[in-house]
Amino acid sequence: MEHHKPVSQDTHEQSHHMGDEHTHSHGHAHHNHDAHQGHGGHGVDHSGHEMMFRNRFWVSLVLTIPVLLFSPMIQSWFGFSMPEFTGSNLIGPGFAILIFFYGGMPFLQMAIPEIQNRKPGMMTLISLAITTAFVYSLFAVFASPGSGFFWEMATLIDIMLLGHWMEMRSVRQASGALNELAKLMPDTAERVTEDGQVEQVSLADLSNGDVVLVRPGTSVPADGEIIEGHSDLNESMITGESKPVEKSEGDSVIGGTINGDGSLRVRVSATGDDTALAGIMRLVEEAQGSKSNTQILADKAAGWLFYVAIAVAAITAVLWVIAVGFEVEVLERVVTVLVIACPHALGLAIPLVVAISTSIGARNGILVRNRLALEEARQVNTVIFDKTGTLTEGRFGVANMVTAEGWDENRALSLALAVEGDSEHPIARGIRRKAEEAGVSPASIRDFEAIKGRGIKAIHEGEEVYVGGPRLLEMLELDLSGEMSAFRDQANADAQTVVYMVVDNQVAAAFALADVIREESKEAIQRLHEMNIEVAMLTGDSQHVADAVARQLGIDTVFAEVLPEHKDQKVAELQSQGKKVAMVGDGVNDAPALTRADIGIAIGSGTDVAIESAGIILVQSNPLDVVKIFELSQATYRKMIQNLIWAMGYNVVALPLAAGILAPVGFVLSPAVGAVFMSLSTIIVAINAQLLRRTELSASAA
Structure with missing residues (x-):
């Protein structure tokens, strides 16, 4: 079991943000015999960081007040003065140094592993910004006494801490799905x-x-x-x-x-x-911890940004020295560039979307084992469904029935229920279910007798009653005509099994039975077609039966009479045509095909949630949930790209401004204002990610 150190141990908490772990370490595995206890503590990681950043923010904010009050620049801007006494000029710098070591230390500690691994990222950039601001402020005090730039460094650290607190809060709320599950x-x-x-x-x-x-x-x-x-x-x-x-x-x-x-x-x-719940929690946690391609791109972008920031800062320094000479203003420009380059928004852009989309999926019965599977689902152009138990319910049911003149459906079902009452044959069970759904009670019968290979015989109110298939009609030498004949022909065309009930040597009713097609299957396939996704069906059934189901559902491609061990070959066949294939199956005999497919989607029962061969697991056996996967994938990817564009676009615009490109027209960006803009971009990215919650999934029960 993984032991979490107390929240107060900041070093442990801060490691959460180190380097590649900026995905917010959702992936901690809890192994405990008590699911409730084992998973209930999931929130420790995020709430611990959230509390740490919150506490440091408030303390630093209070310490910032004397820094601002004793800053000559602030005093001249707002037209007030503080009483002067021996050492009063050191109050601002003194409190600012406290802020640097208390408020800035978490960022400095978290940058160490990035530097050791030679993979500069988020924390290196933030540390570079606040350290540069600190050194620059110390220099400014001695180079230009009374100018007091410490207030800018203090407010910069405050804004950084506030941004991180908001980020942790957003991620904790997004990951709240796990805590909510634990409470169940x-x-x-x-x-x-x-x-x-x-x-x-x-x-x-x-x-x-x-x-x-x-x-x-x-x-x-x-x-x-x-x-x-x-x-x-x-x-x-x-x-x-x-x-x-x-x-x-x-x-x-x-x-x-x-x-x-x-x-x-x-x-x-x-x-x-x-338990199923513990399995679901593990999957949600794993999914939130696993990185997607977009997250990897964001991490790389942070690394690139470090080198871009250093390069822009160097160019800025050279150009400003040429323009104005060795002035404090040159340092201010360099500091502003390094502050602006902090990729706060970039760090939040993907993890928050990941956390939110995974919890939306879990609420809709979609369990994501592999983030890449959900991200790549939007590229799928062919879905293969296993027929039995996926598109159909895997049991016989009465698809249609017809009664002779003088008989109504309830009377026919009542008598059929009585005759078929004790049989365990799948067809008998199908007729019984139909009768139970209609709410009829069995008629009274006697002298029950099975006729081998033909059907069943009984006596009802002195009349002989038979129930059986076509061979029963042969035995009784009965022919069908009119409506009964048309009913039989249609049922045969639909690959359905027909059972007849004969009373007093007359066909009183006929039942067409088939593996019941799920109510949702037709709508699911229709929705997939609307999304320009082809639908194929795999089954071990005969070609005749498979074609009949495909006709009813509007399926594009049919693979019939396929042995379980050959299912993966059919997936490979479609892939060889250049198609991106998702396979939907029950995860047992479909395991090789699920593994072979670009995306394996396992339809489980509520308790079978950890099917190893699938990247995505549907808790319910509902084909419509497959449509939800593609909708969620597209919505998630859209949000990720929007956030990346905003986070990167902000830097593209802000860096030249920080470098002083508009200085000739009198506009220069101070480090503190740069920090405000940086935090603003973070807040916009966080709000945009939260908008993902508005995503409406098809037939959503959430």
């Missing part, structure tokens, strides 16, 4: 003992196989299976599904979800780090 887990659970008594225990004391009591309105303490009770559970915080989910005996529940009105007894199947 209760601290204790009610364990049912062998003699039926209920005892209160901490989550750390729960183990697999324990039975816990979940009272109405309380949180489920761990993943498990309901062994007694019935209730509606609110799973929105885990899956993004806004509607409560009905659960009864045999159903699985996820730790952290909220129980409705019913009382449940749950047998624990996963605790601590093995």
Whole structure:
């Protein structure tokens, strides 16, 4: 387990900003048997830094007051004077030196690793700016007594500290998804003992196989299976599904979800780090810690900016010396250049967007394991869906039915339900589900009998009732005509299985059954087409069945009768045509294909969140969430680029101004004003990143 040192130990806190770790170290792994305890402390890193910068800002701000009051320049600007006494001229410089060593020290400490690694970046630039301002101020006191430039250095450090405090605050708020998730887990659970008594225990004391009591309105303490009770559970915080989910005996529940009105007894199947919630938190944390290409670009830009700033400062010094000679004004120009070059906005541009987009994804049931996968999703032009369990529900259901004259659907379903009542055949289960959805109760039957290879026979109110397929009609020597015949032909064309119910030697009803296509599949494919993304389907089913599903959904390319071990070859086939391919599968037999694809998207159940082969995991088996991935990818990338353009564009404009390009027309930028502009650009970048929260994802449940 990683141990965090106390917040007061500034050196540890400051290391958070060192060099490449400016991505805000979201990636700390917490390994603890108690998910609640293990992850609850995630906020320490950000809140610790936030408090440190906040405290140093307020102390430095208070110390700045006497610096300003005893500055001759400020006094002449605002027309006031302070009483003079022995040593009064040292009050300003004295407090300014305190500010430099107290307020400026974190930046100096964090620059050391960058310099040691010969990778100058954010902290090196900030340290260069405040050190130059400090040395310049000391020089100014002796070279031009009474000019007192210390106030500029003091306000510069104040602004730097304020900017960093705001940055840490923004990142902490963006990363709040983890803390919110940690709060979902209760601290204790009610364990049912062998003699039926209920005892209160901490989550750390729960183990697999324990039975816990979940009272109405309380949180489920761990993943498990309901062994007694019935209730509606609110799973929105885990899956993004806004509607409560009905659960009864045999159903699985996820730790952290909220129980409705019913009382449940749950047998624990996963605790601590093995729970779905802990898995989700790990993935969110990993994603926020992993760098994207854009972040790497920002880090490189900070390095380039260091050398650009040094070069511009040198050129500025040479040109100003030529123009005015060796004057204090030359130093002021150089200092302003180095202050302006601080890439504060650049440092915040990407990490904040990363943190916000990852938490938006988690709220929408999209778990990003690999930042690059989300960033590159916007370039995908072909999506391959595995058919069974992804586009379809992986179970037989009644797709359509027709009844003969004199029969209504409910009466037919009631009788079919009675005849098929005890069969475990997938088709029988499909008919039962249809009957249950219609709310009908089974009719009374007797003399139940199975007819091998043909179907089932029973007696209802003295009449023989048969349920079976085409071979049943052959046995009974019955022909179909009119509406029944047309129904059969259409069902065959759609690759559906037809089951007939015969009463008193007449076909009373026909049921067309198929692997049920998810309601969301058609809309998902339509949305993908609107985004100019081609859709392919992979299945082990026959070509006939695959073509029928593809026709219904409007799929562009069909790969049928594909063995699981050959699925990745089909991905490679599309890639060889120059296509950027995303593969959507269940992550079990699709693992090689998910790995082969440019982006692997695993559709898991709520508890199967750590599928190693996928870069992105969808908590719910909802194809529409695939559309959300592309929308989030595009919105995130847009924000990153906007922020990079603003952060870099600011420097392109500000550096020449700092160098004094407009001095001939009487405009020069002071170091303190330069610092204000620098912090302003940081605030604009932070606000722009926060606007990402307004992104509306398709069918968003967030």
